[in-house]
Amino acid sequence: MTSNPHDHDSSDSGNADTGIVDSLGDPAGISVTETARETDNAAWLDDFTIELRLLEVPGAAIGDAVASVREFLADSGARAEESFGSAARYAVELDLPTLPDAGKSITEALLTNGIGLIGLVVLGYTAYPLAGGDDGLAVRLWMVVSLGVTLLVLGLLPRIVSVLLRARNRPRTVGLIVAGVSFGGFGPVLLSVWWGQAVLFSVPALPVAIGAGILLLAPAIWNQVHQNLQADLIIEPGTGAPTLPSLGVRLFAVGANWIMVIYGAISFVLIFALYPNN
Amino acid sequence: MRAALSLCVLRALAPGPTYGYAIATALEAAGFGAIKGGTLYPLLTRFEAAGWIAAEWRPGAGGPGRKYFSLTDDGQRELAEQSAHWQLFSTTVHDHLQKGPAES
Numbered sequence: 001m002t003s004n005p006h007d008h009d010s011s012d013s014g015n016a017d018t019g020i021v022d023s024l025g026d027p028a029g030i031s032v033t034e035t036a037r038e039t040d041n042a043a044w045l046d047d048f049t050i051e052l053r054l055l056e057v058p059g060a061a062i063g064d065a066v067a068s069v070r071e072f073l074a075d076s077g078a079r080a081e082e083s084f085g086s087a088a089r090y091a092v093e094l095d096l097p098t099l100p101d102a103g104k105s106i107t108e109a110l111l112t113n114g115i116g117l118i119g120l121v122v123l124g125y126t127a128y129p130l131a132g133g134d135d136g137l138a139v140r141l142w143m144v145v146s147l148g149v150t151l152l153v154l155g156l157l158p159r160i161v162s163v164l165l166r167a168r169n170r171p172r173t174v175g176l177i178v179a180g181v182s183f184g185g186f187g188p189v190l191l192s193v194w195w196g197q198a199v200l201f202s203v204p205a206l207p208v209a210i211g212a213g214i215l216l217l218a219p220a221i222w223n224q225v226h227q228n229l230q231a232d233l234i235i236e237p238g239t240g241a242p243t244l245p246s247l248g249v250r251l252f253a254v255g256a257n258w259i260m261v262i263y264g265a266i267s268f269v270l271i272f273a274l275y276p277n278n
Numbered sequence: 279m280r281a282a283l284s285l286c287v288l289r290a291l292a293p294g295p296t297y298g299y300a301i302a303t304a305l306e307a308a309g310f311g312a313i314k315g316g317t318l319y320p321l322l323t324r325f326e327a328a329g330w331i332a333a334e335w336r337p338g339a340g341g342p343g344r345k346y347f348s349l350t351d352d353g354q355r356e357l358a359e360q361s362a363h364w365q366l367f368s369t370t371v372h373d374h375l376q377k378g379p380a381e382s
Contacts, residue, residue, distance in 0.1 A: 064345070065319075067335075067345070068298060068319055068345050069315065069319075071297070071298065071299070071343075071344055071345060072298045072299055072302075072315040072318075072319070073315075075297075075298070075299035076299055076302070076315070078315075082314075083314050083315040083316060084314065084315050084316040084319075085314075085316045090316050090320075093316070093320045094319065094320050094323050095320065095323065095324070095327075096323065097327075237335040237345065
């Protein structure tokens with residue numbers, strides 16, 4: 001099958017762990033070392049897949065790059081971090097071509113998240129009067145200010161999401177980012193709540209709540225359907241079969257899509273439970 | 279070193295189609311030290327984009343198999359050209375080291 005004299009079968013290739021393993025002379029030690037390596041490599045490959053996705057590399061090219069790394073690691077018996085360095089840097093160094101409409105997806109994400117976020121904020125405004133049985137929503141100055149701040153935070157969302165994805169295995173960093181965005185973004189809103197109680201105008205609360213709920217739900221549903229129908233699947237080279245990312249990555253992606261809806265639903269229910277007939 | 283490695287990776291493909299780890303071990307055996315995947319594959323990707331090598335997945339025993347790389351006609355021309363440049367460069371450097379700078 002091969003015509004290059006340098007070729008040799010991986011079954012007798014120099015496995016980097018072999019020396020260590022032989023010196024241990026302990027089957028349990030072998031198993032633990034091998035399992036740890038496989039776990040580390042699997043986590044690295046997950047990170048690598050996410051990095052390539054963030055770089056908007058097509059699924060077929062991601063499948064090829066991941067399979068090449070897997071092949072090299074199987075042959076060499078090395079750890080991915082040692083052999084390829086950080087997943088983020090290696091993904092950039094490969095310099096793979098990106099999807100033709102790479103920039104479009106950022107605009108699309110901004111638009112859909114923007115609509116969802118406006119729905120979430122407006123739904124929050126209507127919850128309190130509705131919980132108290134009030135049909136009217138008094139639109140106050142602070143509400144308008146907070147909506148403005150929300151749109152401002154939205155502008156940063158694509159960058160925040162990619163940073164959060166990269167930091168997903170470091171809960172402390174994720175916590176700091178979330179705290180920073182919360183205090184930085186919602187600080188002015190809290191101040192405006194304190195100072196901006198002037199009523200600008202009144203609108204009926206229930207139709208506004210229904211409209212806001214639709215705005216909140218529609219982007220999440222659209223994203224999910226769009227993702228399922230037009231998913232740029234990662235293709236296993238050679239077989240042409242699509243490969244699914246790990247369960248953790250898939251759950252994270254679904255969770256990220258529905259997080260605003262979940263947050264909105266919980267907040268709405270909590271307001272009704274905590275402030276009945278306010 | 280990186281420029282020389284690039285040329286030597288092309289040279290490792292000259293005998294016929296081969297795969298990543300075989301290239302790394304061939305270069306290590308030739309005295310280049312351990313070549314990491316993170317160094318080798320970006321070069322191969324660049325060669326493939328330039329049309330110097332072609333890649334083909336061949337089925338393995340229980341997985342996706344191996345990605346075999348082979349020199350294209352363009353790659354063979356590039357190898358010959360780069361080898362000639364390197365030869366000229368190394369002769370120039372060697373002569374300079376032996377004789378020192380020419381007196382004006």
